[in-house]
Structure formats: C-alpha cells, structure tokens
Amino acid sequence: MDTLEHYLRRLIVRYQTLAHGIFQNIWPQGLPLDEIYVPLTVRIEAGMAELPENLHDAELQHQLLQGQESKEPQAEMTGRERYWAKSASGLTIERLWKYGQQWVLLGGPGAGKTTLLHYLALTHARALQKNMQVRLPIYINLESFAHFWQTQPHYSTSEFLPDSILQYLQQVGGEVNFSPSHEDEPSPQVNTQLADILQQALQEHRALLLFDGLDSIHDAALRDRCCGAIHALLQRFPGNRCLLTARPISYRPGLLGNNFRIITLEAFTPLQTRRFFQQWLRLASPKTEEAEASPATYTDSTLRQRIQQQTEALVSCIDPDSDRLFENLSSPLLCTLLGLIQQQNQTLPRNQADLYRLYITLFIQHGFIHTQHTEAVNSALLNIDEIREILEDIALYIQENRVDNRVPLQNILEVVKYYLEQRQPVSGALENEQKLNLLQDLIKQNQGLLIHYGQEEYGFFHLTFQEYLAACAITRNPVQIDHYLQRYLFNPHWQGIIRLAAAHQGMLSESLGSAFITMIQRYPHVREADMHYAFRIAFHCLRDTQVSLQTADQMFQTGVHLYLTHPALQPALIRLLRQVQNLRYTPAAIQPLFHAISHPEAVVRAKTTELLGLLRDEHALQVLMLCVQKDSHALVRGKAAEALGLFQQETDAAPLLLKTLKEDRAFYVRQYAAHSLAKIDEGGSFPALLAAVEDTDPLIRARMAEALGCFGRQEAVPFLVQLLSKDTSSSVRWRAAEALGNLKEPLAIAPLLQSLKNENSPVVRGRAAEALGYFKSETVIKKLLEALEQDHYPAVRWRAAESLGYLQNNEAVPSLLHALKKDPDSSVRWSAAKALGQIKEPVSLAMLLKVAREDKDPSVRWSAAEALGQLHQSEAVPVLLQILEYEAYPLVRGKACEALGHLNEPSITPMLLQILSNDAATSVRAQAAVALGRLQDPSALMPLMSAVQHDKQAKVRWSAAEALGNLKNPAAIPVLLQALHQDTELTVSWQAAQALELIDLGGLL
Template structure:
C-alpha cells in the first residue's frame, strides 16, 4: 500500500469537507451507512478507502453544502481513487472487464429495489411499487458469539433491560444458567453495525444469524448492491441464494457450478472459469451465501457448509459471508474454519426512526409534513403499546407496520397489523419439507391461509386454558401436537395416525420457518411474540361470540382482574360491534365499586399493577372502538370516571407517582385525546373542571419541620384532549410562568410539552423560564420540558447542548435529564450522559447523571464502564458512593465490578457505614446473577374484605344505606363512593346522597359526596342545588370552597353562577372570598366588569390572601395589559405584605424581564428595598432575569464586597446567587458552602 497516496487522497476528502461547510462527523454519519469510527479511520489517511465509502462521503458533503447531483462529480472521484490505488482488477483474460461490467449491471438491476409486494395487504391500491433499496435500508447491529437458546422477545427484553425475571414467568426447562448465558452475551459483547463488522473483521469468514424477518437477506442484497455500484474498482460481489440449491434440479456439481448455472439462467452469476480465474489471481471478492437454513436436509446442509468453508480456504482473497436462521444452525463446521458468528439484533429506536423517516418520505412524495406526521404517529404507537414496540424491532414486521400505518390509526388499529403479520408469516409455510410420506404431503395441501389462522387461534385457546394461562405463553410439546392433530381430524377428516404425522410437521414448520412459535427446550413451545398470542386469543373469542359459543360479558366478568388478559380484552373490544363494545365499557366501569381500596386479590399481578384496573381497561376498550362517535354515553361516563380518579388522588392523598396517577397519564390521556375530537361537549366539561377545580387540587406532604405539596396529573391527563383549546393553553402558559406550587408547574410543563409538541410558542416559553426563573428546580425542569416538546434536532438540540456547557448547574442537570430520558433513543445520548457523569465540575450533576445511567442503560456495558471509572477515581467521595451503590444494584454479577467494589470496601475516604453495607452486599454476590427474587405476598386492604359484603347489603333501600353508613364511621366515605360507582342508575341514590350531605356533621364526608355527585351526575339539577345549599349554609370554609369550585366548573355557561361568585367575594371568611375572586378572574376573563373587580381586589383588599388570589387570576388570564403591569410594579415596592412584594418582584422578572423598566425597578429594590428580605428577593431576581448582564454580576459582587455586617440578608443572597449562576469563582463558592453549613448546623 502506498501510504503517501493514501494520505494525499485523504487530504482531498478533507478539502471537500471544508468546502462543504465542514460538517461534523455526527452530521456525516446521519447521511452515510458507516459508523463514526469508520468515517474517522477512512479520513485518517492510513489506507485508501473503498469506492462505496468515497461515494457516500461525497454525497454526504453534497447534502451539507446543498449541491446538486451533477455537482458531485462522482466520475472524477472514482477516477481519482483508481489512480490512487494504481491497480486494476486481476483479470483471467482480455474479456474480463466487459464480462464483469455486464455482470455488475445485472446485479444493480436485480438488487436495486426492495422486494415488498408479498408483504402488502391483498387488493390494496397503495401496494408499494419499486422502492430503491439504498433509500430505505438501515444497517442493523450484530453481537458476536450468541448463546444457542430461544425465548419469547418480551422475556429477553426484560432480562436484558432489568436483569431480572420472576420464576413464574419462565417456561419449563429454562433455568438460571440459561438466562445468565443470555445476559452475559448481551453485556459482554457490545452491539456493532453489521456493515462495520463485515468490513473490519480480521477473519475472512463470518456467519450472520437471525430470526425470520431480521434482515439477513436484505443485508446480503444491500451489501451486494453497494459493491456492485462501486464498479470495477470495488470488491467483486457474488451473492448465492442457497434456496436454489435446495431444489434437486439445481443440485448438480459444486457451488461454483451453481453460480455458473445462475449466470446461464438469469445473468445473476458468473461463468465458473471467469470467477475461478479471478479468485485464483488474488482478486478481491465478497462471496455471500444467503439462507443456509433453506437447505432442509440436514446432511446436505452440512455438506454445503463444508464446501463453503473449503472455498474460504482455497481463496483467501475472498471474504465469505454466510447467513442462516438461528434454528437448525450447526456451527461446528464454521468454528473449525475459524468463522466468526454474529447474531442480528432487533432494530433499536434510532434505527426504527431512520427507517420510518425514509419510508414515509418516499411514500408521501412531495409532502414532507405528511411524512413526518405518519412517522410520528407510528413512533407514538410504539411508545404507547409495549407489544407494538416489541414487534417493531423486527424489520419484516416493521415494514408491515409502515405499510399499514398509512391507512391505519395505530395503536388503535394494531389488531390489523397483528392479523396481517400473522397471515404473512403463516402464508410462507410448507410443512412438506418436514414430511417423508407423499400421502401426508398431499393431505395438508388444502390448508389455506384461513385454515392456518384458525389453527393458530385454536393453539392460542389451548394455551389460555393451560394451568399458566395467558401469563405463561407456553405449551408442552405433546399438548401442542394433540391440538394440531385434533384440528386436522375435526376440520379435515384425517385419520388419527396421519393427523399426528402431519401435526408434527406443522409444528416444526411454525417453529423453524414462520417465526410464530419458539421452542424453549425440554419439549415446550410458545409464541415468539406475546402479541401474536393475545391477538389470536381475542380473534378466537370473537369468532365464538359470533357463533354464540361464548357470552361476551361473561368473558370480561371472568377475566378483567387478571393483568395477563388485559391486552386480549382490549383487542377483543375492537373486534366486536360498537354496540357490544359499549356494553363492555358499561360493564367494566361498574365492575369494581371498591376499586379505590385496591384489588380483591392482590396476588394477581404486582403491586404496581393495582389501582382502578377495571376503569383503565374500560378506557382502553373504548379507545379501541373504530366508531367512537357512536358511543356518546360511554364517552361521557369515561370522562366522568377520569375526573373522579383525579379527585380521588387528592382526597386520599395518593402519592402522585402511584400506579393510579401513572395510568391516568399513560392510559386515560390517549383515550381523552381521541374521543375529544368527536364530542366537543366532553372537551368543555374537562376544561371547565380543570380551570375551576382541577388546578386547585393539592396533596399535602407533611414532615416534622416542612410541608410540601404534590398535585394529581390533571393537566397532563387533559393535554391531548384540549390541545387546540386556546383558553386551556393560556392558563397553562400562565401557570408554567407564575404557578406558586412547584409540583403544579411540573404537571403543567409536562402537559404543554406532550400536548403541544413542536409548538414554537411553547418552546420559546419553556426556554424563557429556564433561563430567567429564580428557582433552580424550575430551570432544570424547563430544560427537560424543551426536550419533551421537541425532536432531538435543530434549534432545540443546539439549545439543550448549550445547556450542557452552561455555568448554571441546574441547566446542566436539566440537559442531562433531557438526553437521559426524553432523547435517550438518540445515538449520542448515552455518550453525552457518560461524559457528564465523569467530567461535570459539579458533584450534584455528576450524581444526577449516574442516576440516569443506572435507570436507563443497565444493559449497556458502556454505562457500566463509566460507573466503574467514577467509583474508582472521582474526586468526591459522595459521588464514588453513588456510583458504587448503582453498580451493586445493577452490575454486581460482572467480575470487573465485583473486583472494583472490593477495592471500594478498603477505601478509607469512603464512610464506614457504606463500606460495611457494601461488604455485606458483596458476600452474597455470585456471577450467577439475579434471575428472580420472589415478590412478597400482599394482602388485601382490611376494609376491602369487610366492605365487599357491606356494599352488597347497602344497595337495596334508603334504610339499608343508612344502616351501612352508620355502622362504622371510618367506612362511610368508601361506602358512599362505592354506591355511586356501582349503582348510579338507581333513581333513589342521588337524592339520598344529597340529603346525607346536607345533614351529616362529618365535613370530610360532605366534601366527598360533593365531588362524587358532581363527577357521577354532572348534568343533574339535584347536584347543582346541593352545591348552592352548601354555599348558603353553615358549613366549614373548605367544604364551601369545594362546593364553589364544583358549581363554577359545571356552570360557566349559567349567568347566575358568576353573579353568585360576586356575592361570595363579600363573605366573612378570607378563604371563601379569595377563592371566589380567583374563580371569577379565571373563569370569566373576557368580562371587563369582572376584570375590573378582580383588579380592585388586588389593589385594595385588606386581606393578603385575597390580594394574592386576585393577582394570580390576572396573571393566569395572560392579559399583560399596562394596568396589570403597573399594578405589579406598585405591589413590588409598596404593598404592605412582604410576601406580596416578593411575589410581585418574582413575577415581574419572569414575565417582563425584557422591559428595561423592570430591570431598573429590581435594581432599586436590591439597593433600597424596605427590608432585608426585600433586598434579598431582588438580588435573587437579578441573578435569574439578567444573568447575561455584566453590570448585574458587578452589582452582586459589590454587595458581597460590602460585607456581612452592612446587610446580612442581601450579602447571603448575593453569595448564593453568584455561586449558583456563576459558580467558577472559588472564593464565592467557598463562602456559599460556609453559609450552607452554618444553616444546617
């Protein structure tokens, strides 16, 4: 190799890159089928690159520069590479260049387009035409030396992601040692791009294994195409599709003879003398033998493997690649010849996104916005439904999804995807490969696709009736064969003996060829994707319901408590008529009146799965109905149930991260989004409830010396439903800037980011708050919010990247969270978080990054390596402790981790308590790994056990209800709520509840009845009259406040409601008055009289609470008129309450920091404020709103220089502000640490 020539050619490439605007390696990687390491190596000048690389590099530079195809001068670049190499391909005779060029042209024509016709639904007018392979191909990754074991995809993913599987989830025959081999394979062999492996592997022979649909043949074709496009300067590609060798007519002579026969038949091979002469002369070639598994005779397959290995030995200048399915692959021949074995991996999220982007850009033509919409819809379906996400990793199934995604609304129509995917896979079967008897071959010939699907549904039913049920997803071999044989006997009249033989062949075919069943070993089979089992089970039940063999509601009554059945029941709801689906929703919503006390049988499922299962399943079933507009009553009942759950979270002080709260966001929010488009009245119902009631709900958290608040996820739950509602958006924008409860701002932030993704106004607002808010936690959250609302590209990417380098640790912390959670699928996310964990200058940011790594990348060896480096060498003992703690939790089975942690035990800088704990943890660590720690048994809530019987007795008459409520005071609330859920149709129940609310002396019971009747019977006049009676009566202030909010929520269209609120602004109780003022200002912001009234309360009322409520109402109305601005300025300087002066300064800073008058006012307050608190608040505001102003920093340093004695409060505030926003001054940082230590002491 002429090294000088290589350097000169690399210099030319570097010059082209510079002329093209010097795109980064990251940008080049986006437009090239090569990894960054390969790009860097080829630009280093150590060796000459291939033509495939040069062409891709020139095209990528052209894309960066915006040049046309003609301006790329590819022919000149090819000639330059030819001259640099100074060689010509070895030729056995004078005709070789002509023969080679003709052959390569035929290859380019044959493999230039993807073969997709067989995947499209029959009769689809939009069946894909000729799609260029290079436009949609996304190179998958591979791992070396895969363990020989099959498991369902869901179990593999759980094992790799979490490192733990429960014993009950394992099929028979799978033990801890097997699982450990899988886990070690994933962690010990990092995934690499397949094309890099083929190019870089030092051995000249390798085997690519993969499941059906994993992309083996596509990789082979793409590689062949790229080499053929390189022309006579590239490596000669030879692709042999071995399924031809399985045909006896082709099975004469050697593989080289077969290649010659292919040349004679279709021009896709080369004459043997030409190819053999070229290889003997040392010509470079890549010989790809695709589909070794297509040779079904095991003896013949071994002979072919021997011959392939022999070719590799005879022609060392040829790289030999073999592809095969995993099932049936025997590696002994290739191991003997030192072939390296790799396993194709499922596509990860970035690769899926790249494929969908390319696919829909081609499908949508000149409509890029439509392409992005289709791509984002399918990606959202993957995020929402685990089964869709699991299937999407398989390229074949992802392509089917992409085809159907143009006309189907995923995930709601995912059953169509499952049906089509199973049909496509079943259509490929040919059990005759496994039969020796010609009679048996003829006997299965009549099984068409519908027969095969019917058979699969029968297998699914047998599996659901097995002891493990749907949760197990496994069936013993003899049971499976018996079921198939029974189908053949009953449906096709085969006699028992022949039915058994054909059943064995069909079972083998499904497992080895169709990617439907897996063999787990020990005579056990199961569906390879759980989604297939769930779909087929649902389809079978739907068939039996149609024929009258199954009672639909009985199926739901029996199965809904079991989490393993949830997805099946949801799919089933979409397969029946809308009227039947409506009955299902009605049944489920009332199936468990005591849902809020937990499940009847906590042994079903995990604790995290408990909480309103019947309601969540009902919502998902409703979302599955195609014509949801035909079910207005069920839609209304579903929204009422959602509001009731949000009220429950606040009333019962349920932790905001609880299963109930999470399922509202994950399940209820998508359902509301969909039905809102069909039912405008439902939108206004939820919006009015949120504005008048939902945003006021609080969950107090009380400690010995603090009180804090959480909130139910009311804004997030309604974000999609109210995406286009201007009033809702205005209030959310106000709350994210001016909200006074951090948890409320977080909920609103999530609602804005997820409900209005990509909205420029939202993104600008979030960035503004992140840069100027005085509260560090708010700034951190807003950075993450930007990543929630935007794709990892363009201005959003650049801004979050800038936050990583900002002086403010809260912004850096937020950026780490952005990459670690919102953008974790991006290929640069993990390296970015690793760098932050290792190199950030602030220990708190490093610790935060450590936590992100431990949560999101437990399966990635790069994360483990970073944590080991931190535990070994971080300068801060507390950070080393964090890293060691995470390592012991997730990486304890890796020998290098155990060795490192043993050194940590002996580190004197680590506190003794942690070393002691670590020593105890290490005692039990073995390399066998955590397979399945049994979960502790949970018992039902005692009230649940007691009240099940009480509720049954209480549902009859008023007298029985009164006895039930009087029996045990601690049960009253539960009984009232259960009656409203289970027996809302009883005409006597609502009047009885209203009377009970008016007469009971239990204020909490009254309040519960108020929100219960408001959410259960929102349109009934009885509940409205009850609210008015409570407001007029002698009830506690908090009870009257609840009645006021609920009345306003249901009566914004009633002129009498604002009039009543006006009267209540004159009430004696400040709580009642302040709430009435805020409801008026928020609920009727366009009424000038109401706005003037609210402003007058803000200016002149004698109660601080009332003035603050009025100020919030004015700010949330998002009417930054001059009067409101002037009011804030007066309050900041002259209000009698120091808290109001602080609030006014903070709100001015967040809302009007661009106004020069605001800066002048805040500076004056910092210098001349009435009290030390006033001056300290102004200092904090200056550091937030005007951090980029050099004069501000100089002023704060001046306050520090004046000394503590001159103004202690301001001095401390200035030190804190400088240390937080400009933390590079070590003297200031030291003073801040001293202050913090003194205050802690």
C-alpha cells in the first residue's frame, strides 16, 4: 500500500463527517462536513486600536502622540503601509496566508475553531489525493499531545520533530489512529516511510501544521513546554504554514514568539447563519411523509422551498436587534444546538445559558432515559433531575481535580456514589447500587456528553458543557457560591464557569443576577485598590447575565469613574468594554465622558472618543463629529472618525467623513474616515467617492483613490484601474496602485503588471510592485524578479524585493542574495535582507552574516541583523554579539538585540544585561529589555526592575515593564506598582498595569 495514500485516507475517514455527542445519537452516520461547513472569516488583530500598548511601532505613533503631523509628500509616502495593510477583517483562511504563515486563531467556545481545522485537514487531504499542489496537513490535538508528553518526560522541546509526531500519532491516535486495531494497519516499514514523508514535507516548506486547543492544557508548565516544542519545530523547519487555536482567555501575545500573529474568528453574519441553517436542515431534517410516499414527485425544488421556509421560520424567531438572543446565532455550535432544540421542542431559548440547559435536557432524554432498560424506565429508576445533578457534580469534580479534563471511570463512580448517598442514605442502599450500575453502563455506551478517551478515562466532549454543568453545581446554594468565588475568582481556569454561573443566576431572575455581581465584588484581590480585578471580572459578567437597571447603572458609573481617575487602567477598561453589549445606564452616567473630551492631554481625549464609540450612545454622535472637525490633534480626530464607524444605525456622519477624506491633511485620519464610511455606508457614500474620482484637483483624486482601497468593494476596481492607467498625476496613479493592492481583487493583477512594465514614473512602478505582493502567482513572481534584476530605479527594485519577501517564494532567494551582495543602492539591499528574513531559507545565512558585519550602510546592517533573528539559526549568535560590542550605529545594535531575543542561547543574557545597563542609546536599551523578557531568564529580574525605576527614558522603562510581565516573577510587583502610580509617562503606567495583570492573573482580563 502507498504510505502517503494510507495517511491521506485516514485523514479523510476521520474528518469527512461531523458527529459529536448527542448529534451522534441522532445521526449515527454523522453529517458530511464539507456539505454542512460554512466558510468562517477572521479578523487580524493589529493596527492602531491598541495604540498605547504598541509603542514599538515607534515612528508614526511618536508623531501622533507628540502632535507632529507630516506635511511633506515624500515623508507621507514612507511608513504608510504598515498601518494600511496590517489590519483586516472578513478574511477567509485562503486569503489569510497572504498576510503571514504562522497564526494563533482565537475564538470562544463553539466558535468553530476545531471544525475549521478538521475541514482544512479534510480538504487538503482530498486535494493531495487528486495530485493537486497543496500542503500536507498534520493535525495535532494539543490536549492529547500534552498528555502524551507527560508519559514521555525524556523528550526535550527540541525533539518535537517528525519522529515524535509519528510516535504521537501511533500512541495517542492524534485524531488519526494508526493503532494495531485497524485491519489495514501499516507495517513498521510503512511507519518509517511516513516519518520520512512528514520530514520531507517540513523540509520543503510543504506542511500545514494544525495545532488544536491550546486552552485545553491547563497546566502552565506543560503548556509552556508544548509552546516551546512548537517554536523549536518551526525554527528547524521555517517556511511551513501553522495554525494554532486557543480561547482568548488562554493566550497572551508572545507566548509562541513574535512570528505568530493573532487572528480572531468572527461571529456568523446573518447571511452565514441562513446558509448554515439551509445546509443543516437539508442534511439533518427527516424526510416528510410526502417525500416518502411520492419520491418521484417530491422534486429538488420542492425540497429547497421547504428548507427555505424552515430556515426563515427559524431565523425570524430570533430578533437581530436583541443581542442577548441573536448571540445564539453567532457560531456553528450554537446554531446547531438552536436548530436541534427548535426541532425537538418547538421552542427557543431565551439566552445562551438557557440554550445549554435545554441541550443538557435533550442529551439526558436521548442519551440516558431512552436507552435505559425497560424495567428501569418503568420504575423511573433515574429521573432527569437526578441525572442532571449527577452530571453537574461530575463536571465540578473534573474541573477541580483534573486539569486535563478527563477522569478515570472509577473516580466518576465515586462521585455518583457520594451524590446518591447524600440524597438517599443507607435505607436506599440497594436502589442506589442499581442506579450506580445503570449509570456505569450508560457512560460506557458513550451516550453523548461524556465520551471515552481510552484507558477507562472519560470526559465531556466539549469543554463548554463541562463548564456549564460545573456552574450549575456551584449555584445550587449560596454557601457554595461564596466558597467557589472565594477560592477560584482569580483563576483563569475558572473564568468561563464564573460567567456561566452569573448567566444561570440572571436567567432565574434579575435579582439573583444582581446579587451574583455584588457577591463577586465581596472578594477583592490583594491589589484591588490598584488594579480593580474583582470589579473588572464582575463587569465582564454583565455580558452574560441579566441584572436590575440599578445594578447595571452603578457598575457603569463605577467603570466611567475608574476610566477617568485611573488613566493607567484605560487600555484594560477599553478591552473590557469591547466585550460587553447592551450596557444599561441612566443618561447622567455618561456625562463625565462628555466633560473628558476637553481634557488637555491628547491621548486622554483620544481614549475617550474610543470609549464613546464603543458605547454607541446616540448622544455621543455630535460630540464625536465635533472632534473630527475641530480637534487640533490627528490622534483624536482619527480615533473619533474610527468611533463614528461603530454606530450601526444610519447617522449624519457620512457627509462629514466624506469631507474629512478630502480635507484632512493626516493620512491616519483619512484612513479611519474611509473605513468608517465603508461600515456605515447605506449606498450614498460609495457613489459620491466614485464621483469625486473625476475632481479637477489631483489631491482630491488621490485621496479618493486612497479611500476606495479601504472600502473593500470589487466595483471600485475599474475606477482605480482608470486612474492607474490614465490619470495625469503620478501621485494619483501611485495611490491607485496602492488601493488596488489593498482590495486584493484578482482583477487588479493584469493592470498592475501593465503598470509595472510600462509606467514612466518609478514611484508608480514601485507601488505597482508593492501591490503585486498581495497576489501569489507564477506570473507575478516572474515579473517581480524581472523588476528586481532589471529596473533602473531603486524605488522599483526595493519594493519588488519587499513583495517577494511577502510572497515567501523560495525561487526568489538567488535573486535576492544577488541584490543583497551587488545592488549599489542601500534601500534595495535593505529590502533584500528583509525579504530573505521573511522567506527564512537557511541558505541565506552566510550572506546575511557577512552583510550584518560589513555592509557600508547601517540601515542594511540592521535589516540583515533583523533577518538573522528571523532565521533562528544559532550560528548567528557570535556575529550578533560582535555587533553589540563594536557597532557604532544604535539602530544596528538595537536590531541585534531584537534578533538575539529569538535565539535561546546561554551566552546571550550577560551581553544583553550589559547593554541594558550601559548602552548610551535609548532604542538599544529598550530592545535589550524586550529581548530579555522574551528569553525569560530569571537572572534578568533585578536589572529589569532597576531599568523600570531609574532609566531616564520612557521607552526603556516601558520595555522593561513589558519584560517583567513576561518573566511573571511576583518579586517585580512592588516596582511595577511604583511605576503604575508614580511614573510621569502615562504609557509606562499603562504597561506596568498590563505586566501586573500577567503576573497576578496570567493576562486574564
């Protein structure tokens, strides 16, 4: 048997159906995954939304914070793209790879993370069977992999290589079981061949690594070990694609290194919801009597009509204007549960917690009651309430005692026995024994919620339901609530349970929901006065529960007061408010924010406009519009323009935003005005933009082209092509090229290639080359290579090199190496070095080492140093250390520090500590601090604390505070508290607050 074919067939067999828990009881054969799957979209978490927490994007942000606004066209042309291209939403996974190769995918329970990975494994396996040129999928469930590693303590993180992956697949199954129980189990020779296939795919950059469920590893040390293993694997085999899933609460930036960027699964749109229900009803609905009786006359059109009617009936039962109910349609799991509940009960839940309650009831009815022996059913041996409470106690036991969320059957039976004895003591011993035996039989039958993990271990098939049942268990009486809040309130592993407990109480009554919110705040953290952790957790629970208006208003007023009186907590409170919908408050509660909009500090005004946008309060519209028009600072105008786009209802802001696009001199402001127009556009703004393309003023035409790139509409392509090919102003043409790249529509490829070939202006040709970097095709790569090798103007060559780096095509390496060695222009050599770092081909190492030492231009040397860090080759360490010792230019030394932060070598730390203490350049000391935090060497604790206290430059103090958060050593708390309260630079206080949260709660909030 062909080894690769065997592997692919196993993947297809495992992932071709979707069947979990109760679904498997209802549809034993499962539902075809590719027929029910609705393509999910993601949002890249980047850009200026977290301005104060991303000070390392220093150039533009420094200008904004200092009130500097570039007026020179040439200055505006440089440094634009990072803010233009990094943030994006509505992206499919296929388009995501354009932006990077390593991603952490965040999503809440049931958002579809695991199903997405299964779908990728399935579709890639089928494509490879057809000899299509796609990557080899390697799926690894991180929970079972961590469990595997606990039994293999001799493995180091660097040994997470193809042979250990294969051993994992064999011993654990890895979702694709190669155990001897299969009738066509491959021979040892086939296993060896498979290891070779995996390694070859990794070496040739043809692997798609799918790591599922980082949040399922609750042991911090084991999670760090697994992250270290993934990091080591990608260091040894760069250039492969990697997608790792986690819940937002379980992941903090930097955990897997800076090469991983963060994306978030977006909630279902109404269109996705309808499509899901149409497919689900077509596959899951039983045939009608009409169809069974007359299959010949029951046509496809009849079926489609019936399904369409059922879909509309189901969706119309949910009011889209009510977020509490509409959340029940926001993810694949919730849509499935909702449809199942409606199909079975002819009723719909009131909220998410009620949905879980109905699901548990349905599970008990189908998985337990319907499968009991006739005698047991007749005698009502086990009723629904008893089974539900037993499941609640099992869930609570697992939550408290088993961080891997699985437990031996014997332990489960002990929990059941204790429950039965409490309910019916010795007098009912015989009946209890019968119940215990019956439950044991039912659990072994794998009847839905509880599933068998092997070796007589069981657990809940989805963590959400374990958390919901545990939440129900702790709310059975007030004494239990007090006990568990006091014990686990600040434990990240329990945050889902606390929120579900709040939802459960609010579902029963507003008064119980209000009491729960109040009760949370009775157990303050030891640093409550500084960080207000308990209040923030209680506020977070408002998203899930129902409380009285008095309680909601009081919480809101407290939040506003903290926002205005504790500026160090502003970024944290902004993050919190992004996650809470339907805030209720009295009109007086928002007035302090209207006063704060006149604060003398531009950053405070900007953060206030951001908060007003998140609140979507109609009374804030005029205030925000006034800020866009009148504020003297680009940061405030930009944030206000962004905030206007958050108002979903039709507003009067569109004319103002159009005017801003034409008149505001700051690119940053115009960018957010365009994005906001695209969000609130009801059909009037887009035609107005197209009309403005004909304006006689080339500055207006240029800005309109810029705006069309933000709208993301295919209809803009012909107008931009017209500008690119025929406008008399080169400034208009290069903005049109840039906009076509941002639209990422394939229709733009041909005109961009034409511009690259025939355009007279080198600036426009350069921007065309840059825009082509968004399109991966052989023709594009060929033309970019020609531009790099043949164009006479450096502006074209360096942007062609940049695009080749974005495309990460190995064929470009020889030309980039030649440009790095021979091109007379330093900007081209700089870009070539950067591109080689992005491609990560080890053959580039020798040339990059030489250039980092010897190139006459410092910008080229620092680009080469940065690329050496991206290659993750230990051979670079001696050269980087030499650079730190002898290099005269601070930028080069800073990049060397950054590169060393990616290399875990014992010889690095002493030099970085010396740089942190003694280097004269601010940027170099700051980069040394960041690198020390990334390396997490305990010996850096005292020097970093000293830097936070005594360094005269805010950027260094900020970076040192960030590093202390990464070290997570409680000894740093006094120094961080001092920075929180006493540092004269607000951004340092912001970072100190975030570092404290990492140490205290692991980045919980």
